[in-house]
Amino acid sequence: MLLKLVLNSSAHCAQPIRNSYRVCSHMQGSTRRMGVMTDVHRRFLQLLMTHGVLEEWDVKRLQRHCYKVHDRNATVDKLEDFINNINSVLESLYIEIKRGVTEDDGRPIYALVNLATTSISKMATDFAENELDLFRKALELIIDSETGFASSTNILNLVDQLKGKKMRKKEAEQVLQKFVQSKWLIEKEGEFTLHGRAILEMEQYIRETYPDAVKICNICHSLLIQGQSCETCGIRMHLPCVAKYFQSNAEPRCPHCNDYWPHEIPEVFDPEKQREAGISKSNKKSLRSRQH
């Protein structure tokens, strides 16, 4: 009992200030009315910031939690409206809650991104100079690659060229794992690509810094790291964009050159199906344990 109390207590015991006043909306030249910030939104922002990136279902859960704490009886806003409201307030700070989609299976994700800086600044506070440079090197290899993946070997071979304190290959391996844990990179069979978080945060920076090397999706016109390409004309598409574009199309053809699309068409992401799959998986688990 003591331990539970001890773990649940907090030194941050200030009186909550219930602020929900509307800021004047006669912003010079602005046609958009600035939103209203209440404690529901503030708690949401505070807790969202503890995640680097969050999946949509968890974002909705977070939203419901914040309503429960501050405004039990209110109807929960539609997530899109809720976030747009917050973003209209964040605008003045040049940050926003950005929605993206994972490149491999089209799951919607959210991150609080900086709109103003054109650098990898968010990483700058958690990593040393040489670690940041390692990331930059990996980033360049990923962008230049055909598949969107850079092999561990190729990245580690650049360890001598890093700025800052000298880093050994063994150390660099651990730094790469740090990037994976903090969701800047994804690792698949010894190769690395950008996590959805990195794409959300750094798309602008990447497009401006590597304008010749970047690949763009033919459908959504956003930055493309992983995707499928037409073997005839070379245009590229994100896997989720392919899924949507060719949905229930028996004869998929390249939107640019009309040649037959040679790749397997992935399924469109369905949040309901994903949750069911998650539940049935956990049911199987509990069954297994009962059998012991």
Place this chain on the structure above:
Amino acid sequence: MLQKPRNRGRSGGQAERDSDWSRGGNSGASRAGEHARARRDGFAEEAPSTSRGPGGSQGSQGARRSQASPAVGPRTQKQQELKVSELVQFLLIKDQKKIPIKRADILKHVIGDYKDIFPDLLKRAAERLQYVFGYKLVELEPKSNTYILINTLEPVEEDAEVRGDQGTPTTGLLMIVLGLIFMKGNTVKETEVWDFLRRLGVYPTKKHFIFGDPKKLITEDFVRQRYLEYRRIPHTDPVDYEFQWGPRTNLETSKMKVLKFVAKVHNQDPKDWPAQYCEALADEENRARPQPSGSAPSS
């Protein structure tokens, strides 16, 4: 660690930022107020490109901006807003690590050439932190030129389920030590602290499965974060130290709150400790009275 990357980002980035920024282009005709402000500043500027955001609510502040124009180039509304944004993010990140933020660091890493309008920038940042995030920027002690953020939202048990980090699992240990210090008359010897903690299975020399290194936590981390004061007691042999509440504790919690915590742990009522209860009541009254030196950031 924070310095170099930020500097590089800033010096290179500043020019990029301004030239690449095309958002403000369609703000249309600027109002008379904007022009008047620009003229007052003594800078020949085109209509400020971005005029959204708290520019409106800050309008009155802007009008009162100092007339002194430094030798540096013109600063548009947008450039100032960007600075405020940088400052807000800097404060949020620093506070996440529970390190009190020194004014010198703010000036060095964020403000730079904008030093002359620093008080205005800080005020605007504080306002944004409060309105947008629910954090209050306060000075640790009057005239200390160090700041911390106080959460104006009451933390709730269920927050732990939706957080992305572990919060601060060490907070429990801190609360115990704070409680001990208060109940023992606001000062306690280090030897007494360990005698007490031993009963909970926390030892100075043994690794703890939740708290890690309790000795380092209590004598270094909590002290650095200004929750505790740790002073050597002169003429003691072997050397002994004493603990008291640090300035951050008084800002983030109160004697009454800590007493309530202690009471809860013992499954009793705060009034069961009359002396401490009286002291806590007096402290509450003191807090209710308006402070002569405000806790708002001073220049």
